[in-house]
Amino acid sequence: MTEQLMVKQERAVRTRDALIRSAAEVFDREGFALASLTSISSLAGVSKGALHHHFVNKAALTDAVEEAALTRLLSVAGVVPPRGVSRVQLLVDVTHRLARALREDVVLRVGFELSGEVSRPVRVDLREWWRRWVGEKVLQAEGDGELRPGVTASDAVNAVVSATVGLEVLGARDAEWLSGATITRFWLLLLPAVVSDGLLADLKAEGAWCGGVVAP
Template sequence: MAKQERAVRTRDTLIRSAAEVFDRDGISTASLTAISSRAGVSNGALHFHFASKAALVDVVEEVALTRLLAVTSSTLPLGASHVQLLVDVTHALADALRGDVVLRVGFALSGETSRARRVDLRERWRCWVEETLQQAEAEGELCRGAEIRDVGTAVVAATVGFEVLGVRDSTWLAASTVARFWRLLLPSLVPAVRLAGIEAGGTRSP
C-alpha cells in the first residue's frame, strides 16, 4: 500500500473512531487518547492529521454533511412524484442515521449550543424538505388546502424527533415508524386520487 493511501485510510479510521467516541462519551468529555486508541494509532499519528479536538469535530461534521448530501441528492426519474421522493428520502435518512455514526454525530452537532454553528445539518435538511415540497406544489401534486409551511414544519420536526429519540432506541428510526408517520400525513398532503400511487413505506430497498 502506498504511503499516501495508508495516510488516507488512517484519516478515515480516525474520523470514524472520533464519531464513535463522541457518540458514546459526548463531545466535551471525549478524549483524544480514547479516539487514537480506538483507531489503533498513536497520539502522534492523530496529531499529524488533526491539530485539535475542535478540528476533528469540524471534520466529522463536514463528512456527515457529504453523507446527508448523498442521501438527499437522489435524482428523480422523469415524471416521478416529488412527494414519493420526499417519502423515500426520509426513509433513506432514517436508515442512514441508524447505521452511520458519523451522520448521527453530525446531526447532534446542530444542537450543540456551546459551539458556534457552522454546517448545521438539521438546517440543511429543513431546506431540502421545503424545496422538495415547493417542487411538488409546482407540479400540482399537493391538495388544494395543503400549506407547504405546515407540512415542512411537521416533516422536519418529526424527522429530528426520530433522529434524537433514535439515539436511545433505534425503533424510532425503523422503516415501520417512518411509514406510520407518512401513512398519517399523506391524506392531508396529496389529493385522494393520487393517494394510492404513493407508498408510505418507500419505493426503494434500504
C-alpha cells in the same frame, strides 16, 4: 508519483478516515463534551502524535466529522428517482433512506447530533441543511399541484421537518424510532392530511424505489 509516495498517501487517508470514524463513535458513546483525544486515538489504533499530525485539536477533528457527515447526507438525498416519480414520493423515499443511514452510519448520526451541540460553534448544520432540502421539494410539490387544497408549503415543511428531526433525536438512543416501520406509520398518518386526493392512491408510504421497498 512513485509507488512509495502513493502508499504513504493512501495510508494517510486511511488514518484520517479512521480518526473521523473513531471520533464519531466516541462522541456517540460519551458525548461531545466528555470525549477525549486520547480515547479517540486509542480507538483508531494510532498515537496522539499521529492524530495531531492530521488534526491540530479537537475542534478541527470535530469539523472533519461534520464535513464527512454532510458528504453522507448529500449522498442520501442526492439520489435521482425513476422517471415520473412525484415530488412527494421522492420525499417519502429519501426519508426512509435517511432513517436507515442514521441507524447504520455513526458518522452521519453524530453529524446530526453536533448540529444541536451548544458548547461549540456549528460549522455544518445538518438539521438546517435537511430543512432546506425538504423545503425545496415541498415547494416543487406545491408547484406540481401535489398538495391538498388549503395546505401551504410552509405547513407541510414544518410537519415533515419537526417529525423527522424529532425521530432523529430519539433514534440516537433507540433505533426503533428510525425503523422502516416507524417511518412508514408516520407517512401513513401525514399523507392523507397534506396530499391531493388524485395523488394519494399512487403513493407508497413504505417507499417505492431506492432499491425497492425499504427494509425495516
